[in-house]
Amino acid sequence: MASSKAARIGEDVWKSRTEKINTEIVTLTYGTIVSSLCRDLLLPNTTSSTDYAAVNAELDRMGYNIGLRLVEDFLAKSNTGACQNLRETAEVISKTGFKIFLNITPIVSGWSSDGKSFGLVFEENPLADFVELPDDGRSQEELWYSNILCGVLRGALEMVQMQVDVRFVSDVLRGNDTTEMRVTLLKYIEDEMPPDDE
């Protein structure tokens, strides 16, 4: 079964072929990044109101750059072949990908009727341990704290010829019950020839 194979690979690689790091270092470092962005990216003409949309975009961009590079490391460590369809891709992402890098396995759920979009539900999110969103009234509505993960998935999948739209739809930091990310396949990227000079 595809999903148990992905899970087994993930478990193997996590146990044997990855260097481990203290989770608090990761949490604190990521927290510093987000709070620095919140301090630096301000709404125009104000001195201290954070532009949360810009923070989300910046986290996504950072994640994108990480994802482009991370996918090579992932493919080398896990030795999985090409996935046949989106369902297999989803399983590999959740059981192998997240397992190797964060030691979590989000649950794949909420497949759309056309099979082009699925949700990833995170039971635990090591990036957001002990975090409370600032109390300025807007952050709870506008900031997606773990948005870097969306960028990572977008970048990684683009390197394997899939153009996707990834966004969070709920987050326990905002007071929702679950943290859920929605992944939608836009298209498979065909290699294009550069435009002719003539």
Next chain:
Amino acid sequence: MEARIPSIACIGVIGRHNNPLHISLFPAIGPNSTQEPRDKLAFTFMLNSSLDIFEARMPSKTSQDFGLLHALDERIALYGWLTNTGVKLVIVVDMEGRIAPTPEAAKIGVLGLRGGDLLPAFNALQTAYVRLLQNPFYVPDDHDPKLVRGHRALEIQSPKFIREVERTGQAWYPGIVTI
């Protein structure tokens, strides 16, 4: 006359520069189980005066638990804990703060408090403070009166931390092992 046991009357968290970071008050249970609210100003003064005891005992004390700082009168006693970073946790105990729920508990009230009785409370407070520091959006410098310019709230605003402190204060009774 019901038997009474000690309960926590007030918890204070004071920063390195003797700036108050947080004060939580817990009402006393009066006769007929009515709640008597505490006077915030009086307790603020009490916490303020306890700071002198920290300074006086600082050179000789090697451990973190300052134990009984000062017994104000027959009812109120102050206990203190100093962290390595200079943050002081002060717990004010009211010896007759609560009605004893069971006869066994009443016996504890008669015996008085031992030194280690407040350890679980201090541990819980320290854990809550460490959790607060791990929140990337909490900037300790924002609460330091020497560094902050302009008007900003100098006390801790985090709802999670305040909830933890309130829970600790309400859950404590003499002889509790962990909170």
